[in-house]
Amino acid sequence: MELSTAEKETKKRVDMREQPPLVRARNFLEVPYGYTPDEAVEEASRCKTCKKAACRTGCPVEVDIPGFMDLIKEKKFLEACYKVKEKNALPAVCGRVCPQENQCESRCLLGKKGKPIAIGNLERFVADYEADKGEMKIPGMPKPTGRKVAVIGSGPGGLTCAVDLAMSGHTVTLFEAFHDPGGVLIYGIPEFRLPKEIVKKEVEYIKKLGIELRLNTVIGKLHTIDELLNGGGYDACFICTGAGLPMFLGIPGENLNGVCSANEYLTRANLMKAYLFPEYETPIKKGKEVAVLGGGNVAMDSARVAVRIGAEKVYLIYRRSEAEMPARKAEVHHAHEEGIEFLFLTNPIRFIDDGKGNLCGVECIKMELGETDESGRKRPVPIKGSEFQIEIDVAIPALGSKANPLLTKTMPELTLNKGGYIATDEGTGMTSKKGVFAGGDIVTGSATVISAMGAGRRTANAINEYLKWKHWDYQQ
Numbered sequence: 293m294e295l296s297t298a299e300k301e302t303k304k305r306v307d308m309r310e311q312p313p314l315v316r317a318r319n320f321l322e323v324p325y326g327y328t329p330d331e332a333v334e335e336a337s338r339c340k341t342c343k344k345a346a347c348r349t350g351c352p353v354e355v356d357i358p359g360f361m362d363l364i365k366e367k368k369f370l371e372a373c374y375k376v377k378e379k380n381a382l383p384a385v386c387g388r389v390c391p392q393e394n395q396c397e398s399r400c401l402l403g404k405k406g407k408p409i410a411i412g413n414l415e416r417f418v419a420d421y422e423a424d425k426g427e428m429k430i431p432g433m434p435k436p437t438g439r440k441v442a443v444i445g446s447g448p449g450g451l452t453c454a455v456d457l458a459m460s461g462h463t464v465t466l467f468e469a470f471h472d473p474g475g476v477l478i479y480g481i482p483e484f485r486l487p488k489e490i491v492k493k494e495v496e497y498i499k500k501l502g503i504e505l506r507l508n509t510v511i512g513k514l515h516t517i518d519e520l521l522n523g524g525g526y527d528a529c530f531i532c533t534g535a536g537l538p539m540f541l542g543i544p545g546e547n548l549n550g551v552c553s554a555n556e557y558l559t560r561a562n563l564m565k566a567y568l569f570p571e572y573e574t575p576i577k578k579g580k581e582v583a584v585l586g587g588g589n590v591a592m593d594s595a596r597v598a599v600r601i602g603a604e605k606v607y608l609i610y611r612r613s614e615a616e617m618p619a620r621k622a623e624v625h626h627a628h629e630e631g632i633e634f635l636f637l638t639n640p641i642r643f644i645d646d647g648k649g650n651l652c653g654v655e656c657i658k659m660e661l662g663e664t665d666e667s668g669r670k671r672p673v674p675i676k677g678s679e680f681q682i683e684i685d686v687a688i689p690a691l692g693s694k695a696n697p698l699l700t701k702t703m704p705e706l707t708l709n710k711g712g713y714i715a716t717d718e719g720t721g722m723t724s725k726k727g728v729f730a731g732g733d734i735v736t737g738s739a740t741v742i743s744a745m746g747a748g749r750r751t752a753n754a755i756n757e758y759l760k761w762k763h764w765d766y767q768q
Contacts, residue, residue: 303338305407305410306334311325320483321483322483327414329369345357355376360375370421373418376415384419385490386742386745388490389477389486391620428500441465442520443457443467444511445532446473449731449747457755463502464504465504465506466504468507469510470507471563472563473495475534478491485593517531528759531699531714534733535694536693539694545644545651546643548643550684551687552577553688554691557597558590561597579685582603582687586609591619592623595632608635609635611639612669613661642655653681653682654687656680713734713737714730716735720757729751729755729758
């Protein structure tokens with residue numbers, strides 16, 4: 293029976309069932325179980341199907357959110373998935389890791405009086421439903437244009453750009469430095485948040501579109517961009533390699549044994565399955581008492597991995613208050629439930645040596661919030677005389693990352709900004725080098741999965757226009 297507007301507004305949001313905290317803190321299985329079909333229909337029935345859907349304006353890839361909601365209400369789950377895939381080639385990924393609370397869900401009108409529609413949960417549901425039913429729909433492909441494009445980096449931005457270019461009829465080769473495709477989706481996000489099988493299924497869909505995938509290929513070492521454009525037969529190139537160079541605090545003791553960047557820690561745990569050592573050869577230092585430094589999603593992921601591989605105590609040290617943390621609220625909530633101890637308004641000032649080159653502690657200082665800074669948050673200020681020490685044997689700085697110069701140093705003609713990121717035309721993503729485009733974290737610095745996907749889509753459109761201009765006889 294159709295719900296009245298008042299009933300839709302007052303009906304409670306359907307939350308996903310989850311593993312109990314004490315159980316999941318000792319395994320790498322996904323935390324939420326996902327919706328059942330009945331739960332999905334119940335949640336979608338809360339949607340008012342607004343004529344001017346504000347939720348859609350919050351989606352960087354412009355998914356037709358009301359359209360796929362209506363299909364879920366009608367129990368047309370496969371059709372709902374196909375509707376999402378008209379704009380988003382990675383719905384199972386985005387449904388799990390996108391910050392919907394700051395994007396599409398933040399625009400939902402129901403959020404003004406209660407909780408917004410669980411758009412991300414429903415996106416995940418329809419994608420999982422398609423995968424479970426084995427009915428992957430491959431769209432009709434256009435006539436080949438005869439143009440070739442190289443996409444460097446198989447993260448979310450590269451995958452999205454590759455799909456859009458393939459759907460325009462171009463021949464696309466996707467180059468990936470690691471032995472598995474997916475970029476940060478594979479090496480940066482833990483199994484309990486984004487199972488690797490989910491990423492592999494999304495990549496299989498992309499390969500079915502005719503996109504060639506070349507793994508273990510480091511552009512800047514094995515090949516240069518010039519070699520791809522001049523000798524490789526490529527008409528254009530899109531650089532979407534992310535920002536993979538970890539940042540550190542710059543405090544004494546950072547070179548001690550036991551200090552490991554979150555980038556390396558998560559790569560070992562995720563891509564190389566170090567948490568299963570010695571079954572897998574790459575080790576990881578587990579530690580009894582672990583301190584993670586930072587307040588973003590990467591910090592949450594690192595702390596929750598440390599719990600799962602056997603740490604007796606895990607501290608998360610953050611120099612501001614919980615209200616200023618950039619991490620998703622759901623991840624912070626899960627971390628609290630799993631027993632991680634948060635030390636807010638606290639900043640490390642030095643790591644302590646046990647006398648043998650090993651980490652045995654960290655000295656911190658308490659902070660207080662001062663005036664608002666350029667980030668829009670209150671600046672943390674040290675409190676004189678508040679120093680204290682914590683015993684730890686592993687420290688994981690999770691402070692963000694910056695541009696890795698491995699590729700850009702092979703292209704001296706490429707214009708970079710002060711931070712070492714690639715400078716591009718804001719509208720097109722074109723770099724200072726003809727035919728070379730860039731987008732995602734290598735341009736903006738660390739951002740979200742969906743923002744990288746948005747950059748991939750915008751750049752694919754720009755590359756299409758470039759190919760029309762470069763090849764005047766090109767007919768779409």
